[in-house]
Every structure is written in structure tokens, then in C-alpha cells.
Amino acid sequence: MGDTAYLLFDVFLDTISFWWVIIPTIFLGLIVGGIPGFSAANTIIILMPLTLAMGLDTGLIFMVTLYCAARMGAGIPAILVNIPGTAGAAATPLDGYPMARQGKGQQALAISFVSSCIGGLLTTIMALALMPVLARVGFYMHSVEMIVVMLFGISLIASIAAQDMVKGLIAGFLGLMIGSIGTDVVYATPRATFGFLELYDGVPLIPALVGLFAVSEAFVIIEKTVIVNESAEPKKPSWHDTFEGVNIALSRWWHIVWTSIIGLVIGVIPGAGASIASFVAYQQSRAFSDTPEKYGTGHPEGLIAPESANNGVTSGTLVPLLVLGIPGGATAAIMLVVMQYHGVSFGPSLFEHSPRVGYGMFMAMAVSYLLMIFTILPLSRYMSHVTTVPTIYLAPMIIAFTLVGAFVPREYMFDMYLALAFGVLGYIARRTGYHVAAILIGVILGPLLETYFLRSLKKSDGDIMVLFSSTLGNILWVALIVSLVLPIWFDMRRKRRREVPAE
């Protein structure tokens, strides 16, 4: 034990000495994370010749830092202009953007940065300490259990739809239906592709994401001169909002802790990802809140939950990569390639043969989060000015920026048209009282749910009872039902207390 502690300390000092790599990479990560379509994964690929030319230590620290910073960067446009740069940030604008519109953009950024960093740092330490245990999670979470996890996220549709259930469900199920476009995951028969090969692999997420949220938003904001509501009192630029944001986040430290643990646990399951984690965290946060009605209107907890969860995923994905040699996501897969290039082989023997590499990756992550909080918190004051740029300039820029972003991941012109089509759909939905977030949850989580569902059915040769065949699965089912019923019960009790007659 003492040896490990000494080794950890040594690795820590080593990692700190790479600050000159970490700090520039943080800024690079923030930028690529913020541009929709770019991500840590494709940036590493683009910079592959550079990455491979670096030494093992440098390359490793570079990739890990980029990964964390890109995750954090994706939250910035999500909060300020309603553009989630990646699917992992899709739950961030639910409460982040309303805050920005109320003139609390700076505060929202500070909350997001603090919860991301604390969530990320905390889960990194937990992942490091509990690695052997966490690595087992994937052994229990199979397709049946994952179906229930997905349903946690999808049940958010019902919560969002609370005001008008029928219209909310129409939006959510339309999203699920759109998400089912593409070949079925077992026999690869194309479905509803309108004859486009580009849709065989399903609806690409980034075009759907930016179309529904950002393009449609651009057409709405031009009614106003700036994003910030006129009702929000104009403020003199100061650090006050940043401190207030930090304060809000810190005073809700417990919220950060448990939502980031949701992210960590979902992150260690190979194949699951940040989008599921952030939706599930948001749903759970809302379900157990005293003020569920505030969610969606700019409630800090609705921002903390997805941001700490998706950073929890970041540290979580390292666990199966390092312990089992299974990359949990696209970025982890590329890390695997780069490490193999340097002759490091992942898997159960990693910590025997090259413990410094294994611990080094966690340490790099911890140090990045630590340095990140100091480097980017000050930026919140300047970044938030975006919301005061006149919309006559901002709207066209958002459109160009997002259409371009839609193109980048696959480099198909088709994806630009698709983003435009989703923009039109999103605009109609906004104007006529359908929730775009409900559509989006369907589009993102629908295909994942279907994958796990079909996999379970195929495994059981079509027996639907397979859904209730595992103990852990059944526990999760009960938990799901509880988390759906409890809020209703709480709500009724509260209403009775206030003696307000139920509707």
C-alpha cells in the first residue's frame, strides 16, 4: 500500500511538471469542444501525426486533458446560445440556456465549470480508488439492465411534457420514431431511410442536435435585440456573478457528488455514454427535488446534474479501458490505438507491467481538472458577453456555425441539409407548443434503447419475459417505478398541505 501511495505521489509530481502541455491543451479542448461537430476524438485523429510524435507521457497527458476540456467546452455554447456541441451536452441547455436568457450567463458558466471540475475530480479519485470494483459493473450491466437505465433517461420526456401530456408525448414518440430510422441492429434491414444511404446508420446526432436546438433558436431570437431578456436587469460587468455561481455550485456540493456518481457508474459500462448519463442524472435530480416545477426554467440544479454527470462519465470510461482493455467510447478507443503504438498493451496486466501508465492517466485527468478550474473560471466573465451580442449578428453566425458543424463529423453535404430540416421541424415545434427537448431525447436515446431491447430479445429468441429475467434488472425496474411514482406522490402531498385543490 505504501508503495502505491509513493508511486501515486511520484506520478502526481510528474504530471504537474507537464503543466506546459496541459494548459495549452485545455484551451484547445475548450475550443474544439465548443465547436459542434468537433470532439476530443476527431481532434486527436486530426492531430494524430502530432500525437504519435509525442513521447508516451506527453501524448497521454495531451489526450486525457483534451478529453476533459472538450467535455467542459461543449457546455459553453450549450448554455450561452443553446447549441450543445455534443450529445453529451444535450441536457445542459435545458436549464443552462434559460439562465443565460435571464442574464445569468456568467453565473451559469461558473456553475457549470465548478460542477464539471468537482464532479470530474471527485469521480477521478473515486475511479482510481475503486477501480477493481468499478470494473466489475460492466459484468452485471448487460442489455436487459441497460434497457431500464435507458428508460430512466427516456422517462424525462414525460416530466418535460407535464404541462401538456398529449403534446409532450407526441413530441417524445416522434423523436423515438425518428431515432428508429436506419438499419435494424440485428439483420441490418434498412427502415424509413427515404432511399438515402446516409441514413442507414441512423439519424446522425450532431445535425439533429444542432438543428433542433440551435438553428430553430436562431429563427426565434431574431425577434429580440439580444438573447438576454429585456426584463433581466442590465448589469455592470464584474466578478460578482462568477463568485455567486461558484457559491451556488459549492452550496449544492452534495448534488454534484451524487449526480457525478451516476455519471461515473454509467461511464464504466462499455458502450454507454455521456448522453445517457446526463439525461439520467437530470431525470433523477428532478425526481428527487423539492421543486421539480423549477426545472427547465433556469434552475441551478438542472444545470449541475448533467454537467457533473457527463464529466463523471469521462473518468468512468478510463476504467474499462485500463482494467479490461475495452474502450468505453470513441475517445478511449483512440487512446487505445495511440498507446498500442507506443507498445503499451491495455488489459488486466497493465497495472502489473506498466503501473505508471495506468495511474498516470488518472493522475493526468485529476491534474487537468484541477488546473482547469483556475484557468477557465476567470473566462466566464468574458464568455458570457456572447449573450449581449445583437441577434442580428448572432443569428446568422449561429446558423452558419451549426450548419458547418453538422457537416464536420462525417463530411457529408447531406448532413447540412439534414440539420436544416431539423431546424425547420424544431421551429415549427417551438412555435406550436411542442418541446424540442422531448423530440431530441427520443432521437438520442431511442436508438440506444432499441439496440439493447433487440439484443435482449435476440438472446432469448424473442421471449419478452427476458426483460424481467435478471435480479439486478428487476431491482432497477422497481427503482424506476419508484422514481416515477414518488415525485407524483410528493407533489400530491405538497398540494394537499397547501390546500390547493388538485387539478
Add this chain to the structure above:
Amino acid sequence: MKTSLNRRRFLQAGAASGLVLATPGIVRAATFPERNINVIIPTAEGGGADRNFRAFTSVWKEKLGTEFEPGYYPGASGRVGYEVYMGKSEPDCYNLIFGNMGPEVLNWAMQEPSFAIDDYFYFGRVDTDPCCLFVGAESPLQSMEDIVNASKERKLTVGTSRMAHPASIGILALGEKLGIEFNLIPLQGGKGTIAGAVTGEVDFSVLTSGSVIAAGDSVKTLLVFGKNRVGEALDNAPDINDAYDMTLPEMLSARAFAIHRKAAEDHPDRYEVLTSTFKETFEDPALLKAYVAESGTPEYLNYGGAEECAEFMAAMLELGARYKPLLSGA
């Protein structure tokens, strides 16, 4: 390729100066190639095909005296890339496609593409990577015997990257031979297939061996659907044909360059330059070095010309047709 400009300039400068003059191939290449060769890769940048491509062309370009410019068109299990190649690329020998003859040809057997399959052909095979059967390190099934015994009691689930894949055919053929029914579960790609076996989502998995080797000791290989050319790296697993007295053709992931048939017919001289320099590449020891540097398995480098490729393609189409009901659910 989305290289940084620096790298690209560097490469261009390099190609333009020393390399070109020094290569013997340049004498023939005075007329062809006059410009860069565009290569469509029907999978994502940074993937296995991409690395393989970079390694191979880093040597081939010297023989040919020109640069190769890859364009990535992933999607629909490679269909998008082939459709773009057949539909949009000029058949002038300046446009090639670098595909995987195993799964991609099998695709055509499941659902025909919009072009005639005969309109293109593979002329240069780079490597052959046999598929194999493996279990997770902690699986209760640790030998082929375990698997055979267990399958007498229940239908075992088998992870595969997708249904229409040579590995799936391998396991179906084995099941046919032994009178066992296996339940194939597609796990969306190599990562998922390995994870499925390791975490116990499925009883065991089948996959191309290159990815299995990369997974290291978290998995154990029990059977190779072809020759085990790497021995220890695949746990000395036996060849399916030796172990079960079968005559199954090797179930391969086989990367190869293909060209429009029209291009080869209209420009026999250019096609000649391509095939001869392709063959020369294999004689250069630099290829092995480049291949190892991109973390490929050097034992799998395996030259094949148009004839070998045509033979393999025909075998894949035939097996695909035979197993179509099982693989496509039709």
C-alpha cells in the same frame, strides 16, 4: 486526409524531391501517374483500414512516385464508400477504393448495391486476417470442449460484430458440422464484440483476429477460422479445418485495393503500372517496418493479385448466398 498542413507540405516536398528521382518506378511513371491517386476508404478515419492504408501506401507511393490521397466515406457497413466510388469517381485509374473483401463483399450477398458487382474488382490484396472464436478471460467456458458440452444443454449466444461477417459464417459452418445451433448476437463492431465476451453479455464471440490480438489477455482464443499464423498471440488456437476435419475456406478480413473494371480495360498501361508497383511494394523490406509501426500484425501481410482476389470474392458471394436466410433473417 485531414492532416495538418505542415505534414502535408512536408510529404509533398519529400515526394517532389528525393523520393521521386531515386525510385526506379519513376521511369515507367513518366506518363502515369501524373497526379495524386485518390483512394476512397469506406470506413472512418483513424480506424483499422486507415492505419493499414497509411502503412501500405507509405511504401507504395515511392514505387509509384506519387501521393495517395484518402477520402473517408464511412456508413452503412461500407456501402456509402462503394456507392460514392462507383457513382462519382472517374474510371481513369487515378481513383481507387481500399476495402475489406470479407465483410464488404458479403454485404452484396445480403442486399445488392445499386451498381453491378462486376463493375469493379479487387486487384491488390494487402493482408489476410483470419477470424477466430474467443472467450472472455473469466468465462466458465475455457475450451472448445466446454462450448460443445454447454451447447447440449442450452443454445449458446455468440457475439459477432455484425451478422453479415465472415466470422458469423465461420461459427455457423461449425455449428452445421457439429449439429449445434448457435444464437448469433450482433454487437455493433469489434469493440462491442470483445466487450460482450469479456463482460459475459454473450457466451463467447467471433471476430477478426487482429482486434482479438489487440485485446491482449482479457480474452482467450479457442479456434481460428483459418491458419493460426501468429501462434502464441492467439493462444495457439487450432485451425478449424484441422480441428474438425472441415474444408471451409479461410474466413478472412482481407483488405485490398479495388478499381473500376472500366478503368483497367480502358487504360491497360496505367493498370499495369498500378499492379506491378503494388507487387514490388511487397518485395521491399520497408513495408514490414511500416506495417509494424502502425501496430499491424506482420504475419498477416499477404500479397494477392487480381486472380486470388476474384477467387475469394466468388467464395464469399457463394457462402453469403448459402447462409443468407440465417444472416439476414429473410
Add this chain to the structure above:
Amino acid sequence: MSTKPRDGRRALGAELIIPVLAVVFTLYFFSSIWHSPWTAKVSAFMVGGILLLVCAIFFIRCALWIREGSGTLGFGTLFSRDDIATGRIGLFATTVGYCVLIGYLGFTLTTFLFLALSMIILAKGRNIGFITLISAVMALGGWAVFIWAFDTRFPRGWFETTMKAVLSNG
């Protein structure tokens, strides 16, 4: 349910667009999987079935509202005269133009034209100098990042080919 008519009558015509689209799309979806294996159908029929059901409920509700006189088949919430005044129609036209023209004029030039034109429309012709300047800066920035540095496959046009020639000579 909280859905009560707001001041005046509800413009149900606009609200019906999404459900009608949903129904049409679902029926198209079903037609595309009619002869597919069960794996393609299972969840699509389940999800599509519920979607059709909730749409049907909404249609019935709308019919009732219209009979009551609390709703009309109007499109007031979606389209109005304001859309022309605010430049929304103009912005939409330039956006469609952007997607269409980028294939012919290339990335940089089209981006510049799109930004400049849309901003001019939205600003109702004010600040043309400033708008031209920032559009040019943005378009050039985009060119530098996407074409020059990252070499993405954005359509190349006159500007890109010229710049390439200039850069390779210089």
C-alpha cells in the same frame, strides 16, 4: 390538463402540423418495414403504435375544441406578418440559399455571402460596412480552420482554388 385556450381562440391548424407529420411519417415507416424480419418491426410498431394513438387523441381533442368554438384551424402562431417584418422569411431564404449554393461557390465565398446578406436583411440595411467586415473576417476564419488547417471536405470553389494556388506558389 392545463391546456386551456389562451386569450382568443387557439390556432389549432398550426398545432396540428406536427401530429400530421408524425402520422404521415409513421405510416411511411410502417410501409418500409412491412416485409422486413421481426427485428426491424418490433420496436417500430410499438413506438409507432403509441405515437398514432396519442396523435389520434390529440385529433379528437382538437375536433372537440373546434366544435366548442374555442379553437380555429388557423396558423396564426406559426406564420404572421411579423415574420416578414423581422426578416425571418429573409433569413430562412438565405439559409436555404447557403445550403444550395455552397456546392457551387465553395465554402468561403458562400459563407461570406450568407453572413453578409442575412445580417443586412436583419439589420434592415444599416451598418453595411461593419457587416461586410465581420462577415469577411468570419468567412476567412472559417476558411483558415476548416479548409487550410484541417483540410475538411467542404466544397471548394473559386476562392479555395485561388488560395491553394497562391499558397503553393508562395
